[in-house]
C-alpha cells in the first residue's frame with residue numbers, strides 16, 4: 001500500500017439536497033450546519049491563477065495556511081505531461097508487450113483512445129481472458145500506480161469512496177477542547193476522512209490507473225454512485241462539497257457480464273469486448289508465459305484448447321487455463337500432447353463435472369485426430 005497522504009480536497013458549493021443529506025446524517029445537530037461557508041472558496045480569476053501556480057509547485061495539496069485546518073484551496077487537474085505518452089495504438093501495443101501483455105488490435109486501439117481521450121473503458125468478456133491483466137499491464141507500461149477496487153455484492157460508498165473516521169471523531173469530541181460549533185467543522189474535515197480507493201485515485205498527485213474490477217458484482221445503486229466520478233472526475237461529499245480530481249486517472253472497469261450494466265454507465269465509457277484470442281495470439285501468450293515449453297507442444301496445446309472451446313461446455317477453458325496447462329506440461333516434462341497426457345491433465349483446463357463427461361464423450365470424434373497426430 002502506498003503511504004497515506006491527505007486527500008486532495010477541492011471543496012466547492014454543496015448541492016442543496018446533498019447538503020440536506022449531510023445534515024440529516026448529522027444527528028443531534030441542533031444548531032444547524034453552516035459548513036457551506038467553509039466550502040465556498042471559489043475566488044476571482046487572478047486569485048485562481050495564482051492558486052494554480054502554487055498548486056503546480058507543491059503537487060496540488062495545500063491547507064489554508066494561517067486560516068487553519070478546514071479551509072482548503074481549490075485544486076485543478078494538473079496538466080503534467082504523462083511519464084509515458086503513447087503516440088499511436090501500435091506504440092501502446094509495443095509498450096504493453098514490453099510490460100508482459102500481448103494486446104490484439106482492438107485492445108490496443110481502445111486502450112490508446114482511453115489513455116489519450118481520458119475516457120473510462122468498460123472491458124467485458126468471459127473469465128480468464130486478460131481483463132484484469134490489461135489494467136495491470138497498463139499501469140506498468142504507463143508507469144502509474146495501480147489503484148484497484150475489487151467489487152463484490154454489497155460494496156458501498158464507505159468501502160469504495162470514503163468513510164469518516166468515527167473513532168477519531170469521538171476522541172476529538174471527548175477531548176472537549178472546543179465548542180460544538182467549532183468542533184463540527186473540525187471533525188468533518190479532511191483529517192477525519194478515511195480515503196478509500198476511488199477517492200485515493202482522484203486525489204493522487206501523480207496520475208494513476210484505476211481498476212474497478214468486476215463491476216457486475218455490485219448493484220445498480222453502486223453504479224449510480226460511480227457516474228459522477230466517471231463523467232466529471234469528481235465526487236461529492238455532503239459535508240465537504242465537491243472534490244475534483246487533481247490528475248486524470250486512466251480508468252478500466254471490468255465485467256464478466258453476469259448482469260446487464262446500466263445504459264448510464266455504458267454511455268460514459270469506451271467499450272472493449274475481450275474474447276478468447278485467435279490461435280496465433282494465444283500461442284504467443286502461452287509462449288511468453290512458458291518460453292521453455294517446446295514450440296511443437298505449445299502449438300498442439302493451443303490447437304487442442306481451441307477444439308475443446310468449440311464443444312458446448314459450461315465453462316470453456318480460458319487463456320488462464322491454457323497457461324496453467326502449459327506450465328503443468330513443462331513441469332511434467334511432456335514432449336507431446338497425446339491422448340494419455342490429455343486424459344491425465346484434462347482437469348487443468350476443464351473444471352465442471354458435466355464438462356469432463358462431454359469432453360470424454362467427444363474426444364474420439366473431435367480431438368482424436370489432433371491428439372494422435
Ligand SMILES: Nc1ncnc2c1ncn2[C@@H]1O[C@H](COP(=O)(O)OP(=O)(O)OP(=O)(O)O)[C@@H](O)[C@H]1O
Pocket residue numbers: 100101102103104126127128129130131132133134254256285319320323
Ligand atoms: N493478452 C495477454 N497477454 C499476456 N497474458 C495474458 C493475456 N491475457 C491473459 N493473460 C494471462 O491470463 C491470466 C488471466 O488473466 P486475467 O486474470 O486478467 O483474466 P480476467 O479476464 O480478469 O479473468 P476473470 O474474469 O476471471 O477475473 C493472467 O495470468 C494473465 O497474465
Ligand SMILES: [Mg+2]
Pocket residue numbers: 131132133213254
Ligand atoms: Mg479479472
